[in-house]
Amino acid sequence: MITHQYDVVIVGAGGAGMRAALESSTEARTAVISKLYPTRSHTGAAQGGMCASLANVEEDNWEWHTFDTVKGGDYLVDQDAAEIMAKEAIDAVFDLERMGLPFNRTPEGRIDQRRFGGHTRNHGEAAVRRACYAADRTGHMILQTLYQNCVKQDVEFFNEFYVLDLITDRDLATEDVEEGAEVNATGVVAYDLATGEIHVFQAKAIVFATGGAGKIFKTTSNAHTLTGDGMALAYRRGLPLEDMEFFQFHPTGLAGLGILLSEAARGEGGILRNAEGERFMERYAPTIKDLAPRDIVARSMANEVREGRGAGPNKDYVLLDLTHLEPAHIDAKLPDITEFARTYLGIEPYTEPVPVYPTAHYAMGGVPTNVAGEVLRNGHDVVKGLYAAGEVACVSVHGSNRLGTNSLLDINVFGKRSGRSAAAYAKTASFIDLPEDPATRVEAQLTELRERPEGERIADIRRALQETMDANAQVFRTGESLNRALADIRELRKRYENASVQDKGKMFNTDLLEAVELGFLLDIAEVTVVGALNRKESRGGHYREDFPDRDDANYMQHTMAYRRPTAAADEADGHIAGYFDHVEEFDGYKVVLGSKTVTQTRYEPMERKY
Amino acid sequence: MTAVMEKADASTRTGDVPSFDVTIRVRRFNPESAGESGVESRWDEFHITAYGTDRVLDALHKIKWEHDGSLTFRRSCAHGVCGSDAMRINGRNRLACKTLLKDVNPDKPITVEPIKGLPVVKDLVVDMEPFFASYREIMPFLITNGNEPTKERIQSAEQRERFDDTTKCILCAACTSSCPVFWTDGQYFGPAAIVNAHRFIFDSRDDGAQQRLEVLNDKEGVWRCRTTFNCTEACPRGIEVTKAIQEVKRAMITRAF
Numbered sequence: 001m002i003t004h005q006y007d008v009v010i011v012g013a014g015g016a017g018m019r020a021a022l023e024s025s026t027e028a029r030t031a032v033i034s035k036l037y038p039t040r041s042h043t044g045a046a047q048g049g050m051c052a053s054l055a056n057v058e059e060d061n062w063e064w065h066t067f068d069t070v071k072g073g074d075y076l077v078d079q080d081a082a083e084i085m086a087k088e089a090i091d092a093v094f095d096l097e098r099m100g101l102p103f104n105r106t107p108e109g110r111i112d113q114r115r116f117g118g119h120t121r122n123h124g125e126a127a128v129r130r131a132c133y134a135a136d137r138t139g140h141m142i143l144q145t146l147y148q149n150c151v152k153q154d155v156e157f158f159n160e161f162y163v164l165d166l167i168t169d170r171d172l173a174t175e176d177v178e179e180g181a182e183v184n185a186t187g188v189v190a191y192d193l194a195t196g197e198i199h200v201f202q203a204k205a206i207v208f209a210t211g212g213a214g215k216i217f218k219t220t221s222n223a224h225t226l227t228g229d230g231m232a233l234a235y236r237r238g239l240p241l242e243d244m245e246f247f248q249f250h251p252t253g254l255a256g257l258g259i260l261l262s263e264a265a266r267g268e269g270g271i272l273r274n275a276e277g278e279r280f281m282e283r284y285a286p287t288i289k290d291l292a293p294r295d296i297v298a299r300s301m302a303n304e305v306r307e308g309r310g311a312g313p314n315k316d317y318v319l320l321d322l323t324h325l326e327p328a329h330i331d332a333k334l335p336d337i338t339e340f341a342r343t344y345l346g347i348e349p350y351t352e353p354v355p356v357y358p359t360a361h362y363a364m365g366g367v368p369t370n371v372a373g374e375v376l377r378n379g380h381d382v383v384k385g386l387y388a389a390g391e392v393a394c395v396s397v398h399g400s401n402r403l404g405t406n407s408l409l410d411i412n413v414f415g416k417r418s419g420r421s422a423a424a425y426a427k428t429a430s431f432i433d434l435p436e437d438p439a440t441r442v443e444a445q446l447t448e449l450r451e452r453p454e455g456e457r458i459a460d461i462r463r464a465l466q467e468t469m470d471a472n473a474q475v476f477r478t479g480e481s482l483n484r485a486l487a488d489i490r491e492l493r494k495r496y497e498n499a500s501v502q503d504k505g506k507m508f509n510t511d512l513l514e515a516v517e518l519g520f521l522l523d524i525a526e527v528t529v530v531g532a533l534n535r536k537e538s539r540g541g542h543y544r545e546d547f548p549d550r551d552d553a554n555y556m557q558h559t560m561a562y563r564r565p566t567a568a569a570d571e572a573d574g575h576i577a578g579y580f581d582h583v584e585e586f587d588g589y590k591v592v593l594g595s596k597t598v599t600q601t602r603y604e605p606m607e608r609k610y
Numbered sequence: 611m612t613a614v615m616e617k618a619d620a621s622t623r624t625g626d627v628p629s630f631d632v633t634i635r636v637r638r639f640n641p642e643s644a645g646e647s648g649v650e651s652r653w654d655e656f657h658i659t660a661y662g663t664d665r666v667l668d669a670l671h672k673i674k675w676e677h678d679g680s681l682t683f684r685r686s687c688a689h690g691v692c693g694s695d696a697m698r699i700n701g702r703n704r705l706a707c708k709t710l711l712k713d714v715n716p717d718k719p720i721t722v723e724p725i726k727g728l729p730v731v732k733d734l735v736v737d738m739e740p741f742f743a744s745y746r747e748i749m750p751f752l753i754t755n756g757n758e759p760t761k762e763r764i765q766s767a768e769q770r771e772r773f774d775d776t777t778k779c780i781l782c783a784a785c786t787s788s789c790p791v792f793w794t795d796g797q798y799f800g801p802a803a804i805v806n807a808h809r810f811i812f813d814s815r816d817d818g819a820q821q822r823l824e825v826l827n828d829k830e831g832v833w834r835c836r837t838t839f840n841c842t843e844a845c846p847r848g849i850e851v852t853k854a855i856q857e858v859k860r861a862m863i864t865r866a867f
Contacts, residue, residue, distance in 0.1 A: 036692075037738065039692070039693065039781050040684075040686045042686070042687060042692070094760075094762055097763065098758055099751075100813070100816075102770060103770075104767075104770065105769075108764075110762060110764065134777070137778070140691060140778075144779075149751055152751040224685055224686055224688060256663065257663065259688075336691070344665075345663070458675075459674075459676065460675075503680035505680070507642055508682050508735055510683075
């Protein structure tokens, strides 16, 4: 075991992690630990843009952006956080430009802007040009620019290190820690993929920026490495996860493959059509049509297919039509995604419509934080020295449905904020002693997985998990389908206990790490389904066919899910159980669903029409 | 640049994908048993069933997940944007996730090897540190003089277009590890580092061109390039790598950028 000591440790080197690192590394001794080389992170796959009300091409302001974000999230957004994000968006874009990001330009040489789903002028009148972009590789440019600036600032990276445990001075997973009591994050335990060595990092402040968990689904735009690591680690240590039932399905994944085709395709004029050639979004969202928010478009597409108007031999997808756009325009604005259609489906988008179907894309929920990036351990107490930003976190600016471009914005605004908060805290705090053997849990877990002589293959269990999630917890859900998913997950957990890996080596053992990652996926799928079962309403990305309406009277609350020992008396404990007060029993533990109040400032919930 | 299908008949569309059998020959290297057996590396053959839209990465996953869990390779995004899975496929550098099996003649065994010129760590995984070290040396970040503007810097669409091609780089190392000069002289910066220097040298906002050109004028710099075009052919992003290197050479002589 090798030990390190840093003022600030950032876990994850995507957009949020590196944006945090740029802030903290000038103020405090900082290390970034990443399971990938930083430029491999999935921020690089984001395409269409990053919204900010620069008003470079038409009238716009941050208040309209705030409103769109709140309405887009079906009013489950914390409005104070959304306002901060919309205001700070403008500087976030200028920060990136000054760091060197090559945005597309207007004829006057300023940052160009284009339309995107759900972003409107004057509270929904019409689509507005708000997304700043670099062709259809805006995420690539953000990731490269942030990494370039990390090189410039000489930020210290530990690449291909997997963080496998979080260390706190009081164990929230097993102890009953009273409300208001101090809990400190003191370090993380990491596994060096290249050598198989365990490294313990002691830190005054830790920032989780580990990204999403799209691999709980089979059809997903997410990378193989997006396995919910940070969420699951926090959850296992007794921290709550917020609003996990809200998962976004991006409307335009390449049919059968899930590879993302940016909403920018529709922002630039692309049209969705069913098998009959009908522009069906006119029926579902008469005002902004194809540029309705993603949850609405994804449901409309799935509904077209269900009602028999799907295209293709199996009538199981719809068509994204770009054929009326000039090829030169497509080449200038949408070069990468049209190349995906050519490479992977052999479709020429100049002349043929592209087969598309919704693909699991983004977790609105995650580790709860306040607007400073501090992680909450219940509705109001923070864990000192622990921060989170980006998709792993839930602040909550996305509510029940994220608007396109707001994730690139989220990582920049809250990545910066959490990096600053972490560095400021580290300057005043002292190191807290780690337990005598901080790596015990990780060592035991790895040894067991590695030494189990014979058992089922990890890949078979993972495939079964992804298939049940696609079948039962996707765009359309019912109590029955969710119960099927939950029963499958319980069964898969038992199978996981007897699974084994074939690679018994120490060096670059990706077989072993895939087994660890499957454990994270099982946790995240389970908490997603438990939350979805409890929420007997339809809101944003969570659609219950058995409860098709939004129910503000009973569900205008964030879900807070805690994994607790079976014997813990949480039902009596108001600060955990809260409003929902729902308990789901599992083998050896239980999942307690509490609640957190939604912060409303300017906007009263209204019916959500586009 | 792109594997465009010659004909897009209905049978190759999604929703109706015929299967075919394919043999994959993978170059294996296990650092933990190399010493004992005295064998440096070996070829393993796997026979799998694949579908029309399957890529080489799908085949490797099928091997790892159904036949041999110890087969080791890097991958992440699986659609050609993260740059993790550059490898030598039938002797040519490609991204495994962007190469459809049916496009590399599945009638014969398909060979998969690690990219050349970087130390092999295990199976298809190489040590990328020397590659990133060269990248860092060319100062791959915007260097500016004077005060920062309060808003954005002004840059015309034409100025932005000037370096567009080289902004596409995903640092996969397919170009650098296809370069015969890099194979024989590990000190050479290699095409990827020069591409990333180009991205800043020709950015109208950047004031660091002189510093970068000095670095690249080194004996291991751009003058080592022998214009074999391997790099351009290898680039999965379609960057005209050789052209970019030529433009950097010309800038070095004329000091015009």
